[in-house]
Amino acid sequence: MDAQTSFLDQLFAAGLLIDMGVPGLYGRGGAFEEVIDRFEALVTAAGGEAERVRFPPGMNQAHFARSGYMKSFPQLAGAVHSFCGDSHDHHALLSALEKGEAWSQGLAPTEVMLTPATCYPLYPIVAGRGPLPAEGVLFDLQSYCFRHEPSNDPARMQMFRQREYVRVGSVDQVLAFRQDWLARGQALINRLVLPYQLELANDPFFGRGGKLMAVAQREQQLKFELLIPIVSETHPTACLSFNYHQDHFGSTWDIRTPDGGIAHTACIGFGLERVALALFRHHGLDAKAWPKAVREVLWG
Amino acid sequence: MIDRVRALVSDHAGLATDVSSLAQDADLYRAGMSSFASVQLMLALEEAFDIEFPETMLSPRTFSSLSAIEAAVAQLTSTAA
Numbered sequence: 001m002d003a004q005t006s007f008l009d010q011l012f013a014a015g016l017l018i019d020m021g022v023p024g025l026y027g028r029g030g031a032f033e034e035v036i037d038r039f040e041a042l043v044t045a046a047g048g049e050a051e052r053v054r055f056p057p058g059m060n061q062a063h064f065a066r067s068g069y070m071k072s073f074p075q076l077a078g079a080v081h082s083f084c085g086d087s088h089d090h091h092a093l094l095s096a097l098e099k100g101e102a103w104s105q106g107l108a109p110t111e112v113m114l115t116p117a118t119c120y121p122l123y124p125i126v127a128g129r130g131p132l133p134a135e136g137v138l139f140d141l142q143s144y145c146f147r148h149e150p151s152n153d154p155a156r157m158q159m160f161r162q163r164e165y166v167r168v169g170s171v172d173q174v175l176a177f178r179q180d181w182l183a184r185g186q187a188l189i190n191r192l193v194l195p196y197q198l199e200l201a202n203d204p205f206f207g208r209g210g211k212l213m214a215v216a217q218r219e220q221q222l223k224f225e226l227l228i229p230i231v232s233e234t235h236p237t238a239c240l241s242f243n244y245h246q247d248h249f250g251s252t253w254d255i256r257t258p259d260g261g262i263a264h265t266a267c268i269g270f271g272l273e274r275v276a277l278a279l280f281r282h283h284g285l286d287a288k289a290w291p292k293a294v295r296e297v298l299w300g
Numbered sequence: 301m302i303d304r305v306r307a308l309v310s311d312h313a314g315l316a317t318d319v320s321s322l323a324q325d326a327d328l329y330r331a332g333m334s335s336f337a338s339v340q341l342m343l344a345l346e347e348a349f350d351i352e353f354p355e356t357m358l359s360p361r362t363f364s365s366l367s368a369i370e371a372a373v374a375q376l377t378s379t380a381a
Contacts, residue, residue: 208353209342213338219359
């Protein structure tokens with residue numbers, strides 16, 4: 001049995017995750033959720049004053065299309081389909097179901113896409129508010145996200161939560177925000193007594209062209225990740241990411257600074273399940289038995 | 301060959317400036333080519349010249365100017381021939 005499956009089985013046995021029969025799709029037990037709640041409280045305390053917004057895990061399909069997500073990550077996207085037919089179509093669908101035949105062709109695309117990253121629904125809303133104030137804006141977001149990458153690695157879920165802080169403003173404002181969070185993020189993980197390394201990173205861009213985009217992203221130092229070993233020492237898992245989008249979202253959505261320039265954006269993302277998994281991996285499956293120092297930080 | 305390269309850059313690099321007046325060593329990224337546009341340009345070059353850029357050449361440097369692209373394409377077409 002490989003290390004991924006073995007850790008996943010331990011999490012199932014402890015009731016921390018609940019098997020739903022699909023790799024990467026899990027229920028969460030109460031003890032797991034409590035750790036996420038406590039970690040989020042820690043993030044909130046570290047995050048300071050920000051406009052708190054919560055989006056559902058689905059987003060406007062037209063906004064999704066305009067965001068450019070399909071250019072870079074078509075392999076990860078997920079759409080919501082619903083039954084939109086008449087009684088005849090309904091009959092055909094039920095008959096296919098009864099015979100155990102393929103039936104999902106009876107469903108049609110809707111105006112909803114599954115949210116691929118927590119900040120995607122935000123940008124059109126910021127743009128709709130008009131030019132930014134001189135000091136820019138800062139948001140606190142959290143939502144479930146979907147990425148189609150089935151895996152037995154418990155740290156690679158298909159549906160998971162991201163907590164994010166998103167800064168929109170001038171180049172200087174967003175770069176200062178990211179620089180500040182590089183330090184804050186490490187301090188946060190240090191308090192949880194977890195081993196980590198900070199590395200320059202790239203997104204999993206699709207295809208051969210994606211290789212070119214990944215090299216460009218690294219050369220411009222647009223993405224850093226804080227990695228913690230979870231199922232593997234040699235391939236640690238990205239638990240926090242620190243992303244500078246340049247003017248990608250600003251120009252896509254025409255978000256303007258007060259002087260009429262195109263806004264730049266940056267976001268800090270916390271993979272909430274990944275941080276919880278890292279804690280259970282390093283401090284044990286019973287949170288009540290975690291080292292006193294860690295419990296004090298989380299439970300006070 | 302440079303004229304064909306220039307035409308492909310004009311069609312795919314998404315530059316605001318007139319490509320016909322662009323110096324051969326001018327930086328295309330500085331002229332406004334996005335990362336994604338460089339991917340479109342790469343795919344168009346592969347189709348037009350019937351080549352495939354190896355992984356080692358899939359870096360922004362390869363597509364950074366008209367002359368850099370010409371050199372890369374020349375290298376791959378001579379290997380193919």
